[in-house]
Amino acid sequence: MILRKKTRKFHIGTVGIGGDSQITVQSMTNTDTQNVDETVDQIHRLEAAGCDIVRVAVLDADAATAIRAIQDRIKIPLIADIHFDYRLAIKAMEYGADGIRINPGNLGGEEKTALVVEAAKQHNVPIRVGVNSGSIEKDLLKQYGYPTPDNSSALIESALRNVRLVEKYGHDKIKISIKSADVLTTINSYRQLAKKTDYPLHLGVTEAGGLIAGTVKSSVALGILLSQGIGDTFRISLTRDPVEEVRVGFELLRSLKIRQRGPELISCPTCGRTRIDLFGLAEEVEKFVQTMESPLKIAVMGCVVNGPGEAKQADIGVAGGNGIGIIFKKGEIWKKVKEDELMDIFMAELKLMELESLRDK
Amino acid sequence: MILRKKTRKFHIGTVGIGGDSQITVQSMTNTDTQNVDETVDQIHRLEAAGCDIVRVAVLDADAATAIRAIQDRIKIPLIADIHFDYRLAIKAMEYGADGIRINPGNLGGEEKTALVVEAAKQHNVPIRVGVNSGSIEKDLLKQYGYPTPDNSSALIESALRNVRLVEKYGHDKIKISIKSADVLTTINSYRQLAKKTDYPLHLGVTEAGGLIAGTVKSSVALGILLSQGIGDTFRISLTRDPVEEVRVGFELLRSLKIRQRGPELISCPTCGRTRIDLFGLAEEVEKFVQTMESPLKIAVMGCVVNGPGEAKQADIGVAGGNGIGIIFKKGEIWKKVKEDELMDIFMAELKLMELESLRDK
Numbered sequence: 001m002i003l004r005k006k007t008r009k010f011h012i013g014t015v016g017i018g019g020d021s022q023i024t025v026q027s028m029t030n031t032d033t034q035n036v037d038e039t040v041d042q043i044h045r046l047e048a049a050g051c052d053i054v055r056v057a058v059l060d061a062d063a064a065t066a067i068r069a070i071q072d073r074i075k076i077p078l079i080a081d082i083h084f085d086y087r088l089a090i091k092a093m094e095y096g097a098d099g100i101r102i103n104p105g106n107l108g109g110e111e112k113t114a115l116v117v118e119a120a121k122q123h124n125v126p127i128r129v130g131v132n133s134g135s136i137e138k139d140l141l142k143q144y145g146y147p148t149p150d151n152s153s154a155l156i157e158s159a160l161r162n163v164r165l166v167e168k169y170g171h172d173k174i175k176i177s178i179k180s181a182d183v184l185t186t187i188n189s190y191r192q193l194a195k196k197t198d199y200p201l202h203l204g205v206t207e208a209g210g211l212i213a214g215t216v217k218s219s220v221a222l223g224i225l226l227s228q229g230i231g232d233t234f235r236i237s238l239t240r241d242p243v244e245e246v247r248v249g250f251e252l253l254r255s256l257k258i259r260q261r262g263p264e265l266i267s268c269p270t271c272g273r274t275r276i277d278l279f280g281l282a283e284e285v286e287k288f289v290q291t292m293e294s295p296l297k298i299a300v301m302g303c304v305v306n307g308p309g310e311a312k313q314a315d316i317g318v319a320g321g322n323g324i325g326i327i328f329k330k331g332e333i334w335k336k337v338k339e340d341e342l343m344d345i346f347m348a349e350l351k352l353m354e355l356e357s358l359r360d361k
Numbered sequence: 362m363i364l365r366k367k368t369r370k371f372h373i374g375t376v377g378i379g380g381d382s383q384i385t386v387q388s389m390t391n392t393d394t395q396n397v398d399e400t401v402d403q404i405h406r407l408e409a410a411g412c413d414i415v416r417v418a419v420l421d422a423d424a425a426t427a428i429r430a431i432q433d434r435i436k437i438p439l440i441a442d443i444h445f446d447y448r449l450a451i452k453a454m455e456y457g458a459d460g461i462r463i464n465p466g467n468l469g470g471e472e473k474t475a476l477v478v479e480a481a482k483q484h485n486v487p488i489r490v491g492v493n494s495g496s497i498e499k500d501l502l503k504q505y506g507y508p509t510p511d512n513s514s515a516l517i518e519s520a521l522r523n524v525r526l527v528e529k530y531g532h533d534k535i536k537i538s539i540k541s542a543d544v545l546t547t548i549n550s551y552r553q554l555a556k557k558t559d560y561p562l563h564l565g566v567t568e569a570g571g572l573i574a575g576t577v578k579s580s581v582a583l584g585i586l587l588s589q590g591i592g593d594t595f596r597i598s599l600t601r602d603p604v605e606e607v608r609v610g611f612e613l614l615r616s617l618k619i620r621q622r623g624p625e626l627i628s629c630p631t632c633g634r635t636r637i638d639l640f641g642l643a644e645e646v647e648k649f650v651q652t653m654e655s656p657l658k659i660a661v662m663g664c665v666v667n668g669p670g671e672a673k674q675a676d677i678g679v680a681g682g683n684g685i686g687i688i689f690k691k692g693e694i695w696k697k698v699k700e701d702e703l704m705d706i707f708m709a710e711l712k713l714m715e716l717e718s719l720r721d722k
Contacts, residue, residue, distance in 0.1 A: 134673070146673075149618065181627045181674065183616040187588075207627040207660065210647055212605075215573065216580045216612040223581030224588055227548075239628045239643050239661075244573075251577040255544040257510065266542045266568040267600045282600050286571050299568065300600075312495070312507075313542065 002256065004229040007200045010173040012126050013077025013098035015052055017175060017233055018200030023226070023258055024052035024233040025249035026202075027242040028081065033063035033070075040073045042242065047076055049246040050261050053233070055079040055101060064091035071096050079128070086112035093123040101128040103135050104162040117169040126173035127166055131158045132206050133180045149184035156193050163199065174199045175232065179206035186221045190230055200232035207237070214238040215248050219255075226256055263292045266314065267300040281318070281343055288347065294357035298350065299328070316353060318346050363617065365590040368561045371534040373487050374438025374459035376413055378536060378594055379561030384587070384619055385413035385594040386610035387563075388603040389442065394424035394431075401434045403603065408437055410607040411622050414594070416440040416462060425452035432457050440489070447473035454484040462489040464496050465523040478530040487534035488527055492519045493567050494541045510545035517554050524560065535560045536594065540567035547582040551591055561593035568598070575599040576609050580616075587617055624653045627675065628661040642679070642704055649708065655718035659711065660689070677714060679707050 009019025017024065027046050031038040033056045043054050058064050058080045071078055079099035080092035086107045089100050100120065104113045120127050133147055136158045144154035155178045166174055176199050178189045186205050194201060205221045208214035218236045225231050236245045236252070253259040267282045282300045289298065299317030312331035319326050325342030327335045327349065337345050370380025378385065388407050392399040394417045404415050419425050419441045432439055440460035441453035447468045450461050461481065465474045481488050494508055497519045505515035516539045527535055537560050539550045547566050555562060566582045569575035579597045586592050597606045597613070614620040628643045643661045650659065660678030673692035680687050686703030688696045688710065698706050 184618060207629045207662070209626050209628050210643060212572075212576060212609060213612050213626065215576050216609060217616045219577045219580035220584030220588075220613065220616045223584050227581075227585055237629070239640065248573060248577060251574050252581065255578045255581045257545060265570050265574065267570055268568045268598070279600065282571060301568070 002227055002229055002258065005194055007198050007232055008172075009200075010126055012053055012079065015077050017126070021232065023231065023253060025050065025246055025253070026053045026055060026079075026233055026235040027051045027245045027249075028055040028057070028235065030242060033057055033059070034066050036066050036069045036073075039066070039070055043070070043074045043076070043078075045243050046246055047074065049243045050250055051076060051242075051246045053077050053079060053099075055081050055235075057081045058088050058092050061088065061091060064088050065095050067092055067095040067097050071098075084108070086116050089116045090119045093119050093125050097125060099126045099128065101130050103130055103132075104165050105131065105135055105137055105158065110165060113165055114169045117166050117171045120173075121169075121171045124173075126175065127171065128175045128177060128202055129159060129162045129166060130177040130179070130202070131155060131162065132178070133182075133185070137161070147180060147182075147185050147189070149182060149188060152178075152180075152185055152189035152192060155180065155185070155189045156196065159193065160196065163197070175202050176200075177202040177204060179204050181205065181207040183217050183221045187224050190225050191228070194230045201230060203231040203234035204237055209239065211238055211240050211244065214240075218248065219252055222252060223256065226252070226258060260295050263289050263294060263296040263298055265289050265298050265300065268302050281320075281346075284343060284347065285350070288350065292354050294354050296350075296353060296357065316346075316350060318342065363588055363590055363619065366555055368559050368593055369533075370561075371487055373414055373440065376438050378487070382593065384592065384614060386411065386607055386614070387414045387416060387440075387594055387596040388412045388606045388610075389416040389418070389596065391603060394418055394420070395427050397427050397430045397434075400427070400431055404431070404435045404437070404439075406604050407607055408435065410604045411611055412437060412603075412607045414438050414440060414460075416442050416596075418442045419449050419453050422449065422452060425449050426456050428453055428456040428458050432459075445469070447477050450477045451480045454480050454486050458486060460487045460489065462491050464491050464493075465526050466492065466496055466498055466519065471526060474526055475530045478527050478532045481534075482530075482532045485534075487536065488532060489536045489538060489563055490520060490523045490527060491538040491540070491563070492516060492523065493539070494543075494546070498522070508541060508543075508546050508550070510543060510549060513539075513541075513546055513550035513553060516541065516546070516550045517557065520554065521557065524558070536563050537561075538563040538565060540565050542566065542568040544578050544582045548585050551586050552589070555591045562591060564592040564595035565598055570600065572599055572601050572605060575601075579609065580613055583613055584617065587613070587619060621656050624650050624655060624657040624659055626650050626659050626661065629663050642681075642707075645704060645708065646711070649711065653715050655715050657711075657714060657718065677707075677711060679703065 007018035029039050029042050031042050033039055046054055054076055077098035079101055080097040081101045082089040084106055107113045136154050140154045140158050147155045159176050159178045180186045203222050205217050208217045236248045238245050250261045285300050296315045299314035301319040317328040323339050325337050325339045368379040390400050390403050392403050394400055407415055415437055438459035440462055441458040442462045443450040445467055468474050497515045501515045501519050508516045520537050520539045541547045564583050566578050569578045597609045599606050611622045646661050657676045660675035662680040678689040684700050686698050686700045
């Protein structure tokens with residue numbers, strides 16, 4: 001359906017980025033990176049949620065040296081996020097970081113950036129050049145003004161200038177991000193950037209807000225970009241448990257049929273027609289669904305108006321009303337049961353289908 | 362920024378739909394419509410959240426007659442949602458419904474639909490023709506097959522057929538919805554429909570799922586459509602308290618700069634650099650922000666890396682770290698305070714700015 005823009009390809013650890021690689025979901029820990037146990041625990045939870053690549057903040061030398069101990073205990077590639085101190089970037093790579101994220105503009109000048117790029121080449125470590133509205137160089141702000149929704153020139157020029165700096169010292173495993181807290185600026189910046197470069201693009205909306213505001217802003221911006229074939233990897237930024245970032249990320253990919261992970265749950269909004277405890281049933285099913293691996297399509301419907309029609313698309317669906325529950329499979333009524341037995345029978349059948357689906361693998 | 366597709370204009374109660382009217386946010390009660398007190402209470406909560414138009418399910422004659430009592434106690438227009446029984450549609454209009462939503466395909470034939478349309482003309486009540494994947498006529502399914510992401514012809518033809526039926530009996534205050542649980546089908550259906558009609562379009566993704574899945578699917582589908590100028594009114598369907606639907610709706614409109622309601626909160630995702638209780642502060646601010654009316658831009662940042670740069674855009678912003686808190690106003694440091702005083706001083710100043718902003722009105 002979606003024609004993806006062709007970009008260069010390289011690997012971060014074992015995970016492909018750009019080209020024909022699948023679009024990857026990233027997240028970032030919010031633990032103190034020096035605290036190896038806590039950081040590893042959080043990364044294990046991120047791995048379980050499907051996170052492809054994790055980033056950790058490297059604030060000091062102890063955080064940089066902790067990377068080796070963390071990596072020994074995790075499966076996914078690790079990216080070190082560095083600001084201001086070029087020595088931390090070099091140390092992070094010495095201690096095994098699979099990638100680094102820097103903003104060359106704040107590393108203290110070209111000479112220091114050159115040392116970082118030299119080390120990255122030596123360790124074969126890709127670099128993300130990440131600029132945001134807050135890091136644009138003064139001369140560019142003077143020339144272009146602060147980025148607005150219809151003028152993203154300063155952001156793009158800042159990113160490209162820093163990319164050229166990395167290229168100048170002979171490294172070309174580069175991905176680029178240009179993040180803004182503004183959805184329209186984000187969309188316009190990446191659209192223009194995609195025309196000017198074939199390096200892989202890392203998408204994101206920065207400071208997106210809480211769970212709901214952040215999910216809406218990221219879904220709109222990244223949904224529009226991904227639907228136009230732009231973007232090779234992304235992080236959904238939420239002021240929340242990073243596991244939620246990964247969950248939202250996969251919902252986004254699923255909604256555009258780009259990547260599927262686990263089952264899909266559809267449930268109707270309740271209305272005055274609802275004749276069943278839909279919230280309770282949907283919550284119970286949603287909880288179980290998060291432990292499932294098979295890509296079943298599951299419907300939980302509150303009434304007979306939309307229930308049967310929509311449940312046609314579902315591998316298994318349930319609709320209720322007036323004391324009677326109906327369980328559907330692929331559009332056919334599989335069982336009519338009393339409403340007070342409905343949840344037990346439905347959940348038992350769901351578990352059976354999951355087991356059968358896994359056995360068939 | 363966004364060039365909106367020109368549609369016809371009419372009013373539902375006092376609220377304009379289509380043409381140059383603002384894009385409206387709808388929701389639907391999930392109470393028993395016969396229970397006037399509960400229904401009115403929920404509608405009052407929806408009104409407080411900014412809901413423009415509310416829909417109630419009309420399942421029987423008692424629900425239809427309850428409409429008058431409900432309307433006497435609410436401010437926003439009320440739409441009656443009717444399936445199967447054409448007499449309920451007529452009764453709902455007799456009892457004062459400002460609009461009706463029907464699916465002519467399930468009213469029991471052309472003669473009965475004609476009676477509903479006749480009554481709608483007489484009461485000057487607009488009709489939403491709402492079809493969904495589950496309600497497509499058998500002959501259209503046979504001709505076009507079940508709608509897939511790249512073949513929405515059956516949905517569109519079903520909608521247009523039913524619109525022509527309403528037109529045939531002399532009514533033209535029509536809005537159209539074609540809902541699917543599939544994001545790509547939704548996008549393609551409305552895109553094609555927008556080329557074939559100039560009636561206002563009511564957007565939505567049906568059976569979108571729980572809070573997160575539903576918010577992502579609706580944001581992607583409606584975000585893409587609205588950014589292309591398609592859509593005059595919408596409902597975000599969530600299996601949740603309908604107040605959440607309205608909240609997500611306004612976040613969506615805000616993200617595309619289409620409509621703004623109340624302040625905007627930006628907050629950074631936490632990371633290992635976070636040196637402040639950001640979740641606590643963000644939650645406290647978020648709670649207060651929901652009671653605010655002024656369109657202030659408020660930033661809550663966890664560290665000095667992105668904080669100062671991003672807070673430039675904010676009317677008031679806070680960043681913390683290592684025992685010290687900084688409060689910004691329009692890019693300038695307004696106050697440096699001890700971290701344990703930060704929340705109190707920030708919230709007090711926020712309240713003051715809100716009061717000043719309201720006084721200036």
